[in-house]
Every structure is written in C-alpha cells, then in structure tokens.
Amino acid sequence: MEDRLRELWDFADLSATESRFQELLERTSSDDDKAELLTQLGRIEGLRGEFGAGHEFVDQAEAMVSPDSTARVRVLLERGRLHRSGGDAAAAQPLFVAAFVLAKTRGDAFLAVDAAHMAALVDDPEKWTKQGLEIVAGSDDPQVKEWFGPLQNNLGWYYFENGRFDEALVAFEECPEAYAESGKAKTLKALGRDDEAASAARRALELLPHDSFEEWVDEMKAIAAAE
The missing domain is CATH 1.25.40.10 (Tetratricopeptide repeat domain)
Structure with missing residues (x-):
C-alpha cells in the first residue's frame, strides 16, 4: 500500500x-x-x-x-x-x-x-535493513520500490564501516547507479584496487547532484586522482 x-x-x-x-x-x-x-x-x-x-x-x-x-x-x-x-x-x-x-x-x-x-x-x-529489503522485494508498489536504493546503500555502508569490504562491494554493485558509484569507489580503494576505485569515483562525480557536500566531492576527486 x-x-x-x-x-x-x-x-x-x-x-x-x-x-x-x-x-x-x-x-x-x-x-x-x-x-x-x-x-x-x-x-x-x-x-x-x-x-x-x-x-x-x-x-x-x-x-x-x-x-x-x-x-x-x-x-x-x-x-x-x-x-x-x-x-x-x-x-x-x-x-x-x-x-x-x-x-x-x-x-x-x-x-x-x-x-x-x-x-x-x-x-x-x-x-x-534486510527486513525492509524483503518487503521491497515482495511489493509491486512503485512508492515501495523507491526504498530499494536507500536501503541497499545503507546496507553497503554498514558492511563498509565494519570492515566487511567484499560484502560492501556486492551491496553497492546492486544499488541503483546514483547510490552505487561512491560506495564502490571507497570500497575498491579500501581493497587496494586503485584503478577500479578511480573509475568508480569519476563516475560518481558525473552523477553528482548540484547540492552535494563539498567533503564528499573532495573525497571522490582524491580517489579519482589516485589512479
């Protein structure tokens, strides 16, 4: 509903x-x-x-x-x-x-x-977060489906912040693109995969909303430059 x-x-x-x-x-x-x-x-x-x-x-x-x-x-x-x-x-x-x-x-x-x-x-x-994602997966309501990106993104960051980088990468790769690229960039960087991280960071910057936080922009630029 x-x-x-x-x-x-x-x-x-x-x-x-x-x-x-x-x-x-x-x-x-x-x-x-x-x-x-x-x-x-x-x-x-x-x-x-x-x-x-x-x-x-x-x-x-x-x-x-x-x-x-x-x-x-x-x-x-x-x-x-x-x-x-x-x-x-x-x-x-x-x-x-x-x-x-x-x-x-x-x-x-x-x-x-x-x-x-x-x-x-x-x-x-x-x-x-997984409880929420289960409901999203079982719903045909477009409003409910809109929750997928934020929840999947949150799950990725939870894994990232707890050092579960492989799981974080999988979670971010399943996110809608607008949510995924910055998470992928940071996770790939943490895994030592600098070339892939730089590519993801550049893509994140392309998708960047105009009102994004300056710190976020600077972080993505730093990862993109570290290829």
Whole structure:
C-alpha cells in the first residue's frame, strides 16, 4: 500500500508542508484521518527541533486513533522519530518495532519499510535493513520500490564501516547507479584496487547532484586522482 500523504511533503519547505497539512486537517472529519495528519504536523515540529510541540501533536493523534489502524502505525512511527531525534534511542526502538509489526500485519508496506529503516538506526542495522529489503522485494508498489536504493546503500555502508569490504562491494554493485558509484569507489580503494576505485569515483562525480557536500566531492576527486 502506498503512502497517500507522501505527496504533501516538501522537506525543503516545512512551512508550506505545514500549511498543506493544516488545510487538509480542517476539511477532514474522520478521527483516524485527522490523527494521521496530526502525526505529520508532529513530524514537522521534530524536524524543526521542537520536540515538545511534536509530542503534543502526537498526543492529540494518539487520543483518537483506532487500535489497529494506519493512524496507529503513524503514531508509533512519529513518536519514535521524535524520541530518536531528541536523543533517546532506547525509547524510540520499541516504537519503531511496534510500528513495523502493525504496518506489516495491515499490509501498509511503505510504512513498514519506513519503520524498518528507522529501527535500523537504533537497533541492529543489518537485520532491520534486510527486513525492509524483503518487503521491497515482495511489493509491486512503485512508492515501495523507491526504498530499494536507500536501503541497499545503507546496507553497503554498514558492511563498509565494519570492515566487511567484499560484502560492501556486492551491496553497492546492486544499488541503483546514483547510490552505487561512491560506495564502490571507497570500497575498491579500501581493497587496494586503485584503478577500479578511480573509475568508480569519476563516475560518481558525473552523477553528482548540484547540492552535494563539498567533503564528499573532495573525497571522490582524491580517489579519482589516485589512479
């Protein structure tokens, strides 16, 4: 199942996103639908660093949700995000797990993958990333399929950071090209395969988004020059 609220988000313009959710909230009558919108307003406050205000929105949502609804999944997920962003990973972990279990049971595939992605940030990265990838592999939903690149990329970096370079290389090679080349470049460099690393780094620079971090650009340029 797709995330019907996703199209309302613009992470580069939280004020405009907030206005869209507020306007829709005013036109919504169902408690569960209202609760879903309130959780998104809570997420916006969390992205602003206003965690208390974020929890207040989620509190309002929690008071009106049905027990096994999509709205309940969102309450768990956004409460977890607020705790994690506020520095309390221990409080976030069981909420992400509960969101994953309920979303998967309901068939809310997009939210289940989102919950697995978040659980990977506070628990076992390999386990939860693979859980998310399993759902992606079994879905025909284009929105759900879009999770493949970020999750596969995260798995590659987990292997890389733990010195599992051969597994990292396989993971990066399976990524969509935009995610793969920088990971391949660093991994090949770590394996001592400098010529291949330089080639991957040059390709990464060709795919470079205009707003990429300067440090990332410098790192790729250094690998490309070390052929």
